[in-house]
Amino acid sequence: MRDIKRDHDFLDDDPILEYLNEFGSGLVASYPGARGETNADYYFFAVRDPMLNAFALPGGFIAVHSALLLAAQSESELASVMSHEIGHVAQRHIARMLGQQKQDALIPLAAMILAALASKGGSDAAIGVFMGGQGLQIQRQLNFSRDAEREADRIGFQIMGAGGYDTSGMVAFFGRMQAASRVYSDLMPAYLRSHPLTSERISDIQARIREIPYRQRVDSLEFHLVRARARVLQDESTQGRVEAAAFFDAQLTQQSRQQQAGAQYGLAYLALKKGDLAKAQGWLEKARGTMRPAEGAVFSTGQASSDGAAMFASMALEIKLAAGQPASVKQLALKEAEQAHLRYPLSRGIARQYADAMIVNxxxxxxxxxxxxxxxxxxxxxxxxxxxxxxxxxxxxxxxxxxxxxxxxxxxxxxxxxxxxxxxxxxxxxxxxxxxxxxxxxxxxxxxxxxxxxxxxxx
Missing domain, CATH: 1.25.40 (Serine Threonine Protein Phosphatase 5, Tetratricopeptide repeat)
Incomplete structure (x- = not known):
């Protein structure tokens, strides 16, 4: 994990990390057996990669590729992937698999993980790893057995249900994965290489869904805001930013206010990255005004509706603390940072922004x-x-x-x-x-x- 965190493609973005860990921790807390016999402390993070993938490491480290975060159409779909990975950790599938190998098998496994992070999912270097003899050995180590996959599905399904998510999201996302495999042809999505899907597994999940009542889950606003940040960070080249802006412009035409607010937040983040602070502030104010849930609104599960206030406050501080702002704006940032820290004392990103505001002032x-x-x-x-x-x-x-x-x-x-x-x-x-x-x-x-x-x- 230390090596992964030093890698350029580790998305060291506070709002994304806080969202994933709050989201994942909620899933873990909802299911008593999620920590397994080792009582694992989970850590969830994102990796910048264009391939649809997610993976778990022994000890409770669970990664989601940025492309998969963008491909998930709802929090229930994201929960299906993360719950499945939690299932692998809870049942110690990875540790049990490695325990059956020789001790030196850990070396090529670690090398493969780091090479995959550094080389991007679709590069020749990554393909070469899998084509080589050592790559075939590593691939066999990573491909979980059919029984382990079925068991992770079962545990993941139970975790989703306990967390109040729509369990049909698991079938919807896996179905999209299968469709993607037909488009990719021989270049199968990485998630399907390491988590092979079968019609039997999908049928088993569908049978489980029929046994429980339908439960609608309304996505949090943070889900849309985090996906907007991930889209900007996915490709920070000039062309990547042009494509992100075009996507957000199209998203603005959606009827959903959550979608509109996500697009406006994404355009604010793009403007901030370009150094256009006035434009960034303008888009942020529009995003704040677009999505104002009715007072007392609740999800069907009884969870209070989210308004994204912490992420909006953090973005406002990013803009006010950016290079080029006058002293008066930075003084205002100090007052806002103090208030935000008092309101969101558990936010690690806002706590550091408060410290930064004190330093610059x-x-x-x-x-x-x-x-x-x-x-x-x-x-x-x-x-x-x-x-x-x-x-x-x-x-x-x-x-x-x-x-x-x-x-x-x-x-x-x-x-x-x-x-x-x-x-x-x-x-x-x-x-x-x-x-x-x-x-x-x-x-x-x-x-x-x-x-x-x-x-x-x-x-």
Missing amino acids: GKLDDAARFLRDQAQLYREEPKLHELLAKTYAAQGKIALQHLALAESYALSGGMLAALDQLTIARKASDASFYDMAVIDARERELQARRREEMKEAKK
């Missing part, structure tokens, strides 16, 4: 205190230490700056870079006796961890 002591408190609460979050290093740099605290950078690199898996930062911190002229003691202790810890990693790599 020169509230460095306040920012340092806030970030130190946050780092104590969220010890595994490297971005907090990056912001802390930025704060210390602005204060001229060189030793503390490099200590914070060392923590950020260590949490990201860059042990050598972290040790280098500790060396720089030790040489800083403002390093106190206490700082030197912290540097020495942290250096011993990181060197010991690096030795352990080297030992594991040799096995």
Whole structure:
């Protein structure tokens, strides 16, 4: 996961990550057996890739390709894929499969995952991996047995139902996958290569659907907003942005207010990426005004209707904190960020935006205190230490700056870079006796961890 997070195609976008983890955590919480016998802590994330795919790693790491996120026509369809992957983790299919292989089988498996991330789904390099002898071996390792797939379908179906989603979404999405396989011909979608569909499996799901009453599920507004962000981030080339803008323009003509708000939000994000801040603000205000659910509106499952307020607030802060904004706008951003953090205290993205707003407004002591408190609460979050290093740099605290950078690199898996930062911190002229003691202790810890990693790599 550290290697994946460092990859360019890991979608390190706070609103997308927060949505997927809130969405996935809701599925896990709805089904008592979802954590399995290992009581797995799940982490859901997105990968930029044009192939329709999703995959799970041992330990509860579940990835959704950006193309699959865009292909899902409803949250129920997205839930069908994520619930299926949760089913694999809950039943330990991946770990059991790897346990039957020789220990060195982990090496080509890890290499394949990283190569797939780096090379994009349809590239010659990726095809070459699967065409080679080693690729065939890896493919056999990744293809779950028919029994495992059927079991994941069963668990996934139960998770969807428990979460209040329309279970027919599983058949709808799998049916679209089969249709896509006929279009792709020999270049079958990656999801079908690693999750082979059979008519028997689809028939089994249809039979299960007939046994339960129909339950309508209204999609949250966040679903449409997140898909708009994913579409912009899917292809950030000039042509990609032109195609995204054309898609949003067409989406504006839809009768659904959720679709319209999603398109307006997407156009705001495109304008922000292009540096047109006034246009970005204009589209954001239109998106906010388009979708205003009736007070007290509820889903059929009893869940309160969503208004996307947290994502709108985050986008407003992105625009106000962007380079080129005047000081008056950045001061307004600080007030809005403080209010947003109080309203959405669990949003990690908004918490960091609040810290960034304090930094750009020169509230460095306040920012340092806030970030130190946050780092104590969220010890595994490297971005907090990056912001802390930025704060210390602005204060001229060189030793503390490099200590914070060392923590950020260590949490990201860059042990050598972290040790280098500790060396720089030790040489800083403002390093106190206490700082030197912290540097020495942290250096011993990181060197010991690096030795352990080297030992594991040799096995």
